[in-house]
Amino acid sequence: MSTTTASTIANNERFNAEAAKWDSNIAHVRCCEMALESVLHHVPAFAHGQAKNFDVLEIGCGTGLLSFDLSPRVRSLVGVDTAQGMIDAFNVKIGALLQPEEANLAAVCVMLEDADDVKVQGAAAALASRRGEPENIPYRFDLIVSHLTLHHIPSLPAILATMFQSLKHGGWIALTDFEDFGPDAVKFHPKSKREGVERHGIKRNEMEMTINGTGFDRVKVETAFTFTKAVEGEDGGLKKEMEFPFLICMGQKA
Numbered sequence: 001m002s003t004t005t006a007s008t009i010a011n012n013e014r015f016n017a018e019a020a021k022w023d024s025n026i027a028h029v030r031c032c033e034m035a036l037e038s039v040l041h042h043v044p045a046f047a048h049g050q051a052k053n054f055d056v057l058e059i060g061c062g063t064g065l066l067s068f069d070l071s072p073r074v075r076s077l078v079g080v081d082t083a084q085g086m087i088d089a090f091n092v093k094i095g096a097l098l099q100p101e102e103a104n105l106a107a108v109c110v111m112l113e114d115a116d117d118v119k120v121q122g123a124a125a126a127l128a129s130r131r132g133e134p135e136n137i138p139y140r141f142d143l144i145v146s147h148l149t150l151h152h153i154p155s156l157p158a159i160l161a162t163m164f165q166s167l168k169h170g171g172w173i174a175l176t177d178f179e180d181f182g183p184d185a186v187k188f189h190p191k192s193k194r195e196g197v198e199r200h201g202i203k204r205n206e207m208e209m210t211i212n213g214t215g216f217d218r219v220k221v222e223t224a225f226t227f228t229k230a231v232e233g234e235d236g237g238l239k240k241e242m243e244f245p246f247l248i249c250m251g252q253k254a
């Protein structure tokens with residue numbers, strides 16, 4: 001059964017409203033480019049040339065800013081997102097590809113709470129069948145990515161357990177989000193967007209403990225990059241630029 005909280009509803013309303021214009025915000029694009037660089041740097045398979053065989057799951061894919069950059073480097077990518085508006089925008093981009101029926105990526109609207117989720121399994125099966133493979137349910141993934149989404153997810157232990165279940169043995173998580181570096185981290189979101197925010201960034205120690213506690217090996221949580229963002233004054237006044245550290249959270253399922 002899906003856990004829909006008040007913040008999930010607020011989130012979906014916000015992201016449905018922002019979806020059509022999401023990609024025209026250069027800050028969104030730039031931040032995803034930095035996340036991609038960090039994933040490519042930290043996941044060993046990209047340097048070792050094995051990533052082309054990777055099936056990737058992305059949690060909180062949004063309109064696909066990261067997905068469409070990552071998908072040419074891997075075998076397949078399934079994105080999940082809770083906002084239908086974001087999935088619709090993702091699908092418009094699929095439709096605009098030269099050969100949409102041959103795309104190696106797809107996205108579904110779901111709050112992922114079970115690796116065997118029928119929508120995720122259906123999307124993975126459709127991509128496998130496009131590659132000429134017979135159905136092989138349950139599908140599991142070589143890599144799970146998620147950018148700028150963990151701070152919206154109600155339970156980190158629960159989503160990490162679902163990620164663990166969704167991975168093949170040897171599979172990796174590589175998750176990026178802004179760090180809760182102290183009281184000023186709250187400024188990442190203007191007051192008007194704070195309703196659906198579960199936490200003002202992720203905490204280094206908490207992430208490390210939770211990933212370890214889920215059963216992952218080779219756990220590493222470190223600064224991935226620093227992102228400069230224009231933030232509103234707390235009184236809604238003049239914007240000024242502020243630097244936000246982003247963490248990358250790594251772990252491998254043995």
Ligand SMILES: C[S@@+](CC[C@H](N)C(=O)[O-])C[C@H]1O[C@@H](n2cnc3c(N)ncnc32)[C@H](O)[C@@H]1O
Nearest residue numbers: 015060061062065081082083086147148149152
């Ligand atoms: C800040 S946006 C980031 C989107 C995309 N990763 C990007 O960087 O462009 C956060 C996304 O997470 C989605 N989201 C929020 N809670 C979620 C959940 N529990 N599961 C999956 N997606 C979620 C939102 O709908 C939204 O698309």
